Amino acid sequence: MSQIIHFDPDQDFKARSRTAVNDPAQRANFRGAMDFLQAKRRGQFGDQDELAGLRAIGAAIRQNSLAKLPELLELLEKNLTANGIQVHWAETAADANAIALGIARRVGARNIAKGKSMVSEEIGFNHAMADAGIDAFETDMGEYIVELAGEKPSHIIMPAIHKTKQQIAALFAEKIPGVAYTEDVDALIRIGRQVLRGKFAGADVGLSGVNFAVAETGTLCLVENEGNGRMCTTVPDVHIAVTGIEKVVEKLEHVPPLYSLLTRSATGQSITTYFNMISRPRQEGEKDGPREVHLILIDNGRSQAHADEQLRATLQCIRCGACMNHCPVYARIGGHAYGTTYPGPIGAIVSPHMLGLNATYPLAFASTLCGACVEVCPVKIPITDILIRLRNEAQAGEEQASLRGSGAGRSALATAIWKGWSLIYSRLGIYRLTSWFISRGHKLSPVSQGAWTKCRTALKPAPKRLRDLIRERRS
Amino acid sequence: MSARERILGRLRTPGTAPEMPDVAGWYRARQRNETTPERITRLRAVLESVHAEVHETTDWPALLLQIATSKGLNNLLIGDNTPHGEHLASLAADKLTLIRYSEPIDGWRNRLFDEVDASLTLARSAIAETGTLILWPDASEPRTMSLVPPIHFALLDVNKIHADFDAAMRTENWQAGMPTNALLISGPSKTADIQQTLAYGAHGPRELVVLLCHTGVLS
Numbered sequence: 001m002s003q004i005i006h007f008d009p010d011q012d013f014k015a016r017s018r019t020a021v022n023d024p025a026q027r028a029n030f031r032g033a034m035d036f037l038q039a040k041r042r043g044q045f046g047d048q049d050e051l052a053g054l055r056a057i058g059a060a061i062r063q064n065s066l067a068k069l070p071e072l073l074e075l076l077e078k079n080l081t082a083n084g085i086q087v088h089w090a091e092t093a094a095d096a097n098a099i100a101l102g103i104a105r106r107v108g109a110r111n112i113a114k115g116k117s118m119v120s121e122e123i124g125f126n127h128a129m130a131d132a133g134i135d136a137f138e139t140d141m142g143e144y145i146v147e148l149a150g151e152k153p154s155h156i157i158m159p160a161i162h163k164t165k166q167q168i169a170a171l172f173a174e175k176i177p178g179v180a181y182t183e184d185v186d187a188l189i190r191i192g193r194q195v196l197r198g199k200f201a202g203a204d205v206g207l208s209g210v211n212f213a214v215a216e217t218g219t220l221c222l223v224e225n226e227g228n229g230r231m232c233t234t235v236p237d238v239h240i241a242v243t244g245i246e247k248v249v250e251k252l253e254h255v256p257p258l259y260s261l262l263t264r265s266a267t268g269q270s271i272t273t274y275f276n277m278i279s280r281p282r283q284e285g286e287k288d289g290p291r292e293v294h295l296i297l298i299d300n301g302r303s304q305a306h307a308d309e310q311l312r313a314t315l316q317c318i319r320c321g322a323c324m325n326h327c328p329v330y331a332r333i334g335g336h337a338y339g340t341t342y343p344g345p346i347g348a349i350v351s352p353h354m355l356g357l358n359a360t361y362p363l364a365f366a367s368t369l370c371g372a373c374v375e376v377c378p379v380k381i382p383i384t385d386i387l388i389r390l391r392n393e394a395q396a397g398e399e400q401a402s403l404r405g406s407g408a409g410r411s412a413l414a415t416a417i418w419k420g421w422s423l424i425y426s427r428l429g430i431y432r433l434t435s436w437f438i439s440r441g442h443k444l445s446p447v448s449q450g451a452w453t454k455c456r457t458a459l460k461p462a463p464k465r466l467r468d469l470i471r472e473r474r475s
Numbered sequence: 476m477s478a479r480e481r482i483l484g485r486l487r488t489p490g491t492a493p494e495m496p497d498v499a500g501w502y503r504a505r506q507r508n509e510t511t512p513e514r515i516t517r518l519r520a521v522l523e524s525v526h527a528e529v530h531e532t533t534d535w536p537a538l539l540l541q542i543a544t545s546k547g548l549n550n551l552l553i554g555d556n557t558p559h560g561e562h563l564a565s566l567a568a569d570k571l572t573l574i575r576y577s578e579p580i581d582g583w584r585n586r587l588f589d590e591v592d593a594s595l596t597l598a599r600s601a602i603a604e605t606g607t608l609i610l611w612p613d614a615s616e617p618r619t620m621s622l623v624p625p626i627h628f629a630l631l632d633v634n635k636i637h638a639d640f641d642a643a644m645r646t647e648n649w650q651a652g653m654p655t656n657a658l659l660i661s662g663p664s665k666t667a668d669i670q671q672t673l674a675y676g677a678h679g680p681r682e683l684v685v686l687l688c689h690t691g692v693l694s
């Protein structure tokens with residue numbers, strides 16, 4: 001099975017984080033953006049009772065949908081097919097790309113206009129198309145900027161969040177012919193609009209993600225502000241939507257609460273400019289819209305999360321990004337340090353299923369477990385519990401291993417230390433003897449204790465044990 | 476075994492689904508029972524907060540022609556044989572060039588992108604809570620009309636404003652049959668992708684002009 005590995009060997013996570021925290025300009029960008037997004041979200045949820053009620057509804061809808069996932073996927077497929085939308089199933093990233101490529105080749109496409117889709121990033125779509133000689137180009141402003149810079153998105157909602165307008169101004173002046181340096185944001189957006197407008201009219205295929213797929217009516221819902229998503233799904237002759245299998249909801253009535261939670265949690269907007277609900281290709285007599293609409297349902301490791309009672313909650317995610325906006329670790333290291341398509345808390349818990357725990361377990365340790373993400377998650381995913389579970393999985397011995405890559409973080413030394421620990425703590429005699437030696441020898445404890453003493457004073461055992469102190473008081 | 480069967484097979488696990496929440500009840504309990512004027516006020520306030528231009532009128536064709544002149548529009552795209560479009564046509568005469576969307580996009584894609592200044596469509600209904608217009612584009616008023624031209628005029632009958640999205644779907648019984656494309660539009664297109672600075676006119680219309688019609692769209 002071929003996999004897109006966005007992740008270099010695991011030690012690199014630490015190196016990348018170190019570089020990121022030592023970059024004051026980038027840290028200022030992220031800090032500013034996080035403060036802004038947190039304040040915007042707070043502004044939407046003044047009424048705490050309403051928030052609590054809506055979150056409970058959102059979580060229940062997602063849990064229920066996941067419990068009925070196979071039935072709902074079958075119903076979705078049946079209704080989409082009846083509506084004339086073709087449904088494809090992909091077990092892996094490579095399968096998904098092969099299906100899309102097959103469609104593009106059949107219709108003789110030379111280019112593909114892309115709306116913002118994190119799933120397309122996850123499967124390495126642009127690369128796969130480029131290898132086949134098809135130009136897949138980004139049309140979301142943030143994605144366009146990131147693509148122009150030859151980078152990857154650093155945030156799932158705001159891809160270019162790591163860049164200042166000065167950097168973007170310089171990038172446009174350098175990369176777009178005939179464009180002079182300007183820091184005026186309106187002017188920069190006008191430039192992007194102009195360039196991309198020319199490309200929409202000539203696009204052969206449009207690609208999009210999906211925010212919610214409604215089983216009962218066979219409807220694909222897309223959330224956006226810019227209108228590029230509508231362009232990609234309306235102007236080209238063929239529309240291909242790619243999505244993870246978890247995005248299905250049973251009924252149309254489940255859409256309003258989830259949509260409200262999504263936009264308010266993500267960017268603090270009560271609603272986005274566009275909510276685009278697609279149920280059919282162009283019908284006889286209609287004058288625009290794609291003649292073919294395809295949906296590619298992608299597993300890529302999601303079924304592994306689904307099979308585990310605790311980890312299934314990972315799939316409740318509606319990709320709002322609030323967990324990263326409130327994460328003290330993400331705010332400091334930024335999105336690129338994670339090395340995965342999905343950064344931040346959601347990235348740490350979902351990436352192991354896509355890339356294997358062996359490639360991603362350090363992310364589970366990149367958390368203080370402060371729980372800020374759990375507090376804001378609109379669908380109440382117990383992110384910290386899942387992080388702890390993944391930490392345990394990373395250390396698991398062969399008998400307990402249940403995920404791809406389980407046990408990858410296991411070291412002989414750590415295992416021996418914990419074995420010793422449990423031995424000492426389960427035998428009173430050994431415990432007394434050990435604690436006596438340690439307290440009496442407290443002066444010998446090392447001054448340098450690795451990472452701990454880099455920014456803290458060294459740990460020193462007390463000269464007397466609690467039991468010694470009690471004995472002294474009594475006598 | 477196909478990929479489909481393998482995926483579905485992996486997902487089939489025993490167990491019972493937790494109960495579905497009472498979504499209808501939640502929204503019902505939050506209804507405000509507003510009058511039409513109250514809904515208009517709410518809709519206006521939210522739409523204007525996201526830079527939409529909103530007018531209340533009892534004579535929309537006159538108002539539209541006046542706005543078109545003040546904006547210096549060369550032309551206006553109208554639907555193919557719609558009652559409101561023809562009504563406007565009967566009054567526009569030499570005041571404004573009207574283009575009818577009478578051919579499929581395939582034959583005039585580039586002209587649509589490059590030459591059309593503005594468009595006029597009907598909004599099916601609206602949502603007060605979020606300042607949202609609901610459009611169900613069809614053969615006579617296609618999807619690209621509210622997307623490609625830089626200025627979009629939308630007509631709305633003030634008696635068709637719902638309290639929230641849930642009420643709109645339920646009252647209009649959407650689940651009985653969805654159109655090819657249903658759209659919620661809440662303002663002109665925008666982006667905050669450059670340093671969180673809001674800019675209007677991303678890829679869709681730069682301006683959204685909402686004409687709230689007090690006496691229906693045909694009088």
Ligand code: SF4
Pocket residue numbers: 316317318319320321322323324345346373376377378379380381
């Ligand atoms: S885990 Fe929760 S907070 Fe994070 S992106 Fe998903 S839904 Fe949003």
